[in-house]
Amino acid sequence: MAYSDKVMDHYENPRNVGTMDNDESGVGTGMVGAPACGDVMRLQIKVDDHGIIEDAKFKTYGCGSAIASSSLVTEWVKGKSLDEAGQIKNTDIAEELALPPVKIHCSVLAEDAIKAAISDYKEKQAS
């Protein structure tokens, strides 16, 4: 199967790979997917005092499209408010990366990862 140039670029030069300390204030972690399905994404965001995502990190176990999708969303969420980030749709990710139909689930997973990270952050703030 041929991958788009954008998938190849993110796959070969993934952006914002890394891990944040989950106990640090302002950090929200979203882990979605399952090893059984062949992909697991961990997306972490760091939110500043004004509710803006100042940093994002990811690690992904999965195919090239899954790695590219998560790499892309780390770029997209940075600088956005939580509300704005929560509005990122899987279709935008799939379109940007020109994902073929069998890889759409990778973009769905990336959207889920953002939502999971945001809700983790919010839960921590509430407690």
Added chain:
Amino acid sequence: MSSPIYLDYSATTPVDKRVAEKMCHYLTIEGNFGNPASRSHQYGWDAETAVEQARIDVAALINADAKEIVWTSGATESDNLAIKGAAHFYHKRGKHIITSKTEHKAVLDSCRQLEREGYEVTYLDPQEDGLISLTDLETAMRDDTILVSIMHVNNEIGVIQDIAAIGELCRSKKIIFHVDAAQSAGKVEIDLKTLKVDLLSLSAHKVYGPKGVGALYVRRKPRIRIEAQMHGGGHERGMRSGTLAPHQLVGMGEAFRIAKEEMVSENKRILALRDRLLNGFSDMEELYVNGNLEHRVPQNLNLSFNFVEGESLLMAIDALAVSSGSACTSASLEPSYVLRAIGRNDELAHSSIRFSLGRYTTEEDVDFTIKLLKEKVEKLRLLSPLWDMYKEGIDISTIQWNAH
């Protein structure tokens, strides 16, 4: 490096130049293009002679009689003809068939078809090393069992089943024994004078012959009958109609003749390369060999690089032509059914790569492969949250995942 290094000989092999050269003489007006079934002129007689020599060469590799060879279009057709043909012919004896979960799809799907026709099929679970337990097989046998179909060498993990012992067991119970030998012919010695195998499927293109041609061995003593699946001019003694393709058959014959001559020395050379490859990875963490390493053809090495997903690894090692047990490229997202059947967990099944070595594999190819794999696996593990968790001592199997 312009083209990827080919390490997928279990998928197919290039046609040996000696084979291709010979095939070319059976196509054009200058060559021997006749129909072997033409009985009225020299063209037909010459084609028949060539086809019969090929039959002798194919039979010789498995120590069978040429009269026991039925030409087909490949091992898939041979499997279909053997399983459906025997089941249909012997349906009055019983309707029970035994096979295993790690068989090739040509066997499994033929059995599924028979189930739709009212037959009953038992699918044996292999042991963790990929081998079938004789006890399990014997337990599964019933009074109405008519056929056992067990492959000789598995296409994904390369393990060699004990077809000698299985054959003895089947013969003692008067059950017909079919063996898919597509992956073993030319790699493992097959002596049908001593083996109690009744039907055996062969493919040309796994043995440096052309694609689109194969054969089915049908035992004459004791005589095994099969019902034709392809009807027509009554070729191949009525078992498989259709004009024979002399260029293809001559190619298969020549490929099998070469295999018989070179098998021992080739296996020795390839085993050294396989060991070199495996030893090259010996210092890697979380590396698993899938399937029994001892009862295995030297051409196959199936490894799981834990915590790295197979398809992304394939992308990273695109300088190699190998295959993965992870089927993420298909819509199903199901990992290899063979690896699942031998009890590999999902992560390991998704992390597997099959290296299959062959006639043209060199030490340089192997050394390049080792270096590339180590580098890319390390890179992908640094990207993998599962690797992080492993390093932190978290047992991944205890986590509640949300399967999607």
